[in-house]
Amino acid sequence: MAVFTEVSPDEAQRLLTALNLGTLKSLRGIEGGIENTNYFATTDQGDWVLTLFERLTAQQLPFYLHLMKHLAHRGIPVPDPATNRDGDILHTVCGKPAAVVNRLDGKSQLAPQPGHCAAVGAMLARMHLAGRDYDREQPNLRGLPWWNETVPVVLPYLDESQGRLIRQELAFQNHIADGADYAALPRGPVHADLFRDNVMFDGERLTGFFDFYFAGVDTWLFDIAVCLNDWCIDLPTGRHDAARARALLDAYGTVRPLCAAERRLLPALLRAGALRFWVSRLWDYFLPREASMLKPHDPTHFERVLRERVAHPVSP
Numbered sequence: 552m553a554v555f556t557e558v559s560p561d562e563a564q565r566l567l568t569a570l571n572l573g574t575l576k577s578l579r580g581i582e583g584g585i586e587n588t589n590y591f592a593t594t595d596q597g598d599w600v601l602t603l604f605e606r607l608t609a610q611q612l613p614f615y616l617h618l619m620k621h622l623a624h625r626g627i628p629v630p631d632p633a634t635n636r637d638g639d640i641l642h643t644v645c646g647k648p649a650a651v652v653n654r655l656d657g658k659s660q661l662a663p664q665p666g667h668c669a670a671v672g673a674m675l676a677r678m679h680l681a682g683r684d685y686d687r688e689q690p691n692l693r694g695l696p697w698w699n700e701t702v703p704v705v706l707p708y709l710d711e712s713q714g715r716l717i718r719q720e721l722a723f724q725n726h727i728a729d730g731a732d733y734a735a736l737p738r739g740p741v742h743a744d745l746f747r748d749n750v751m752f753d754g755e756r757l758t759g760f761f762d763f764y765f766a767g768v769d770t771w772l773f774d775i776a777v778c779l780n781d782w783c784i785d786l787p788t789g790r791h792d793a794a795r796a797r798a799l800l801d802a803y804g805t806v807r808p809l810c811a812a813e814r815r816l817l818p819a820l821l822r823a824g825a826l827r828f829w830v831s832r833l834w835d836y837f838l839p840r841e842a843s844m845l846k847p848h849d850p851t852h853f854e855r856v857l858r859e860r861v862a863h864p865v866s867p
Contacts, residue, residue: 609641615763673806740768835847836848
């Protein structure tokens with residue numbers, strides 16, 4: 552959520568007025584993240600998040616915005632995009648596609664305990680089920696086709712050991728995707744980026760999921776794997792934390808039990824989740840865009856996670 556496009560208070564106010572969200576009191580750029588420009592906007596009517604989309608197109612964005620509105624209307628605590636008097640959900644600021652959503656209560660839990668992981672697992676399952684009747688289709692844009700395109704781009708920046716690992720893992724994931732078990736995996740809209748900093752808590756109570764701008768239609772198991780690879784590992788080493796993982800999976804399973812194919816492929820999809828974020832962080836680190844407050848993530852973190860997932864497979 553770095554600031555690529557500077558937004559003036561007057562420009563923000565014009566949009567807030569069109570959305571009937573009140574008079575702007577403060578506007579502050581949000582640090583962290585690397586995809587979009589984000590601001591906290593406080594008005595006399597409440598607190599909002601203004602997002603300008605730097606990579607996603609006006610053709611792609613309705614999938615994300617309407618998915619959030621769909622989930623919000625089904626009781627999932629996610630930001631609800633604001634509409635103007637014509638019912639438009641996608642707007643324009645500084646020549647960029649933009650949206651305004653309500654700011655969720657609470658704060659991120661960056662040192663989660665099993666109870667936090669259980670709350671995430673249960674809500675993730677609820678979110679998957681709530682999305683079953685969502686009628687828009689868009690693939691996970693950072694899925695396997697993107698890995699196949701991007702790995703050759705980042706390979707020149709890797710040493711011999713890293714290059715061997717990334718090539719071998721990409722071949723393994725292509726093999727898995729061609730199998731019957733993979734074809735049998737349940738699918739639907741997924742968040743695909745549900746890290747610790749994309750979930751809000753008020754004490755022990757989960758108050759919301761946000762940042763849906765990597766969402767797409769993919770296997771629900773991939774979404775679970777992405778969560779496990781962040782919520783249920785030791786961050787310095789990338790090692791699996793069995794107690795937290797058990798809490799997340801058990802809570803998920805009480806809402807939507809895993810099928811046999813999901814149980815068999817969980818180790819492989821944990822590797823897929825690690826590969827996805829290693830590749831994207833390599834790309835962002837070595838081929839960055841200029842932005843105010845831009846801080847690319849360390850790509851070696853997910854290299855460590857992937858090596859751990861390969862060396863120590865985890866079963867449900």
